[in-house]
Amino acid sequence: MAKAKVLVLGGGVGGTFVANKLAKHTDIIEVTVVDATGVHHYQPGLLYVPFGWEQPERLRHDERKLLHPAVQLVSAPVRMIDVERRQLFLLNDGTLPYDYLIIATGSCPVPEEVEGLAEGGHHFYTEPAALKLKEALNNFQGGRIVVGIGGFPYKCPPAPIEFTLLLDDWLRQRGLRSKTEITFVTPLPQVFTIPTVVPMIEELFARKGIRVETFFNTEFVDFQKQRVVSLEGTELDYELLVLIPPHRGAPVIDASGIGDKGGWIPTDKFTLQVKGHERLFAIGDATDLPVSKSGAAAHFEAPIVVKNLINLVNGKEPDAKYNGDVMCFVETGEGKATVLRFNYERPPQPPKPSAWYHWLKAIMNRLYPVALPRNIAPDVFIAMLQGKFSKVSPFCGSELMEKLKQDVMKTR
Amino acid sequence: MTEIKADKVVDARGAQCPGPLVELIRAIKEVPVDAIVEVWTQEPRTKEDTKAWCQRSGHEFVGAFPADGYERVLVRKKR
Known part of the structure; x- marks a missing residue:
């Protein structure tokens, strides 16, 4: 039996986590990440850039090196998702067909x-x-x-x-x-x-x-x-x-007509399937879920998407449920931080700010790619310690993103 | 009771705070002065938050009315 083709649109936190977790199932599926630039951008680190406490190039990672070797990568911007014919239209001609699609296209600030x-x-x-x-x-x-x-x-x-x-x-x-x-x-x-x-x-x-x-x-x-x-x-x-x-969903969501008026994808809050589309999933900022738009949410959503998608491929019901889990460290100044942990039902009860949480946050920011599941290549780890990162600018905030955003806004 | 007719209705059922209030404020921006905006909410805090917002912003809090599984909160734009 032919393997099911799974495309993951977007190589940010959600896309990369989910693709690497899917790599365990390559006996029944083929996994390809499609990303506009092939640069994985660690956006939480941008908080420190204005103060000169972080170098922007240290936040850029080569997506290929973060991905499990069994996951393919296509570095090309996508113009539109054709949900009827199950294919992606690339910006510079060409299409990519899929059996299942995971949308991890993030969000854009729209001043x-x-x-x-x-x-x-x-x-x-x-x-x-x-x-x-x-x-x-x-x-x-x-x-x-x-x-x-x-x-x-x-x-x-x-x-x-x-x-x-x-x-x-x-x-x-x-x-x-x-x-x-x-x-x-x-x-x-x-x-x-x-x-x-x-x-x-x-x-x-x-x-x-x-x-x-x-x-x-x-x-x-x-x-x-x-x-x-x-x-x-x-x-x-x-x-x-x-x-x-204020933010909007990615331009490709507006261009494909699958988002709400804010460009967010209507998503089942438990199964993470796109509403009305059994073979489509959405993860991270791209969704309309009532949780924080953050990499932490995407991190907790990834295993649910993987379980439900694999169930569907095996002809079973998508019965895994996301409970809205989010966790984030919050800087409180003076070298201290606190932590917020919450879900759909339970609000956060932040502990008193302490230096301990600040250092946990600092370590996570620096060694974050190690937390990506499975098989981080040793050269990525060494490059991180040496401070050698991708020279290419990330998609978010790029001239290309601005152009695509403006094109979509003109048609709204 | 005479039914108050809204000029714009925003369905924010299912949205958590501050979602319904944010939706209401967005709608107020779009309607002319004296128009009534009605937001449908399942958040118990929306009524009090909307009252407080009206006091601050100078718009008129028309009222909050129970409906089937949600609440209708109405505001008249005053300026």
Whole structure:
């Protein structure tokens, strides 16, 4: 019997985890990852780039070396998924047929959705944006910094909080904190999405003199006057604006007509199958699931996708269920961090910040590829320790991604 | 009771907080002044969060009405 062809679209955390786990089943399936650039980008590390505490090239990995040898890799951007004929259309001609498809296309920040934000605001969610913010910080001599959430949804919900607390550290180290007013803005009625985490963050912000402006739904940024205005009528002047843009699903999802109005894929919250498509699965940021958009969620989703897909190939029911597990370390400044563990039913109860969690996070950031399941080549490990990484820029934030995003936005 | 007719209805059933409020605010941006936006929610916190948001933003909290397995929360855009 011919082996079933499984395509994994996207070589980020979700795509790579799931492909390497599927490699155990190559007696019954063929596994191919299709990635726009072949560069695996460790996005959580971008948090540190604006402060000069991480080099962007250290966050790029050669996807081929991270993949199990039994997994094939096609490095080519995909224009469209044809779910009726079960094939992918590549951007530069050609098609790839599949029997099963796992969509792991991630998410994109879209500052263009808020008037003036692209021109007047900074963020750190792509490599070019993080480097631009680094330059702005290096030129900052004191004044008003407005930092926070510019719209929903966005990936890695604690990252704006972490950035704000690290910014406080960075300004103190440079002797600029006494000359700087930091205001954290959020569209929410409280400082964070999850109520059980709010008291800890409120205490940290109060202790560090960080002002909080809740119910601040950014309406527009007047970048010439350096002023940000909320729908609620609040106006804040700034010398530096760091506002995390709302995100959308990847351009290929919009182009294929399989996403909702935000470009997210309607996904069964338990089986992780794309709703209405038995042979399609979605994982990570690309889904519309009510969990954080983060690599940690993708990590916990991967085994469920693998079990259900293999069940289908074997003619069984997809009976494995994802329970919404997510876990992430959260920087709290002063060399400390905490940890959030939660799922669909159980909210997180963060422990008191400690240096222990900070170092666990630092170790995970540095040695993360080792956590990818199965057969990491020794040369990848040695290259990591030596700090030798891919020279190629990642897809997220690239000119190609921007072009595809603009093409899709024109047709919306 | 006279049924209040909304100009725009947003179905946010199944969305967790802050999803329904975010959807409501997004809809408020899109409608003219004096229009009523109705959001369908299964989150118990939406009603109180929406009341607080209306106080802050100057829009009118019209009310929250139970429906079959969800709640209808209505807001009139005032400016």
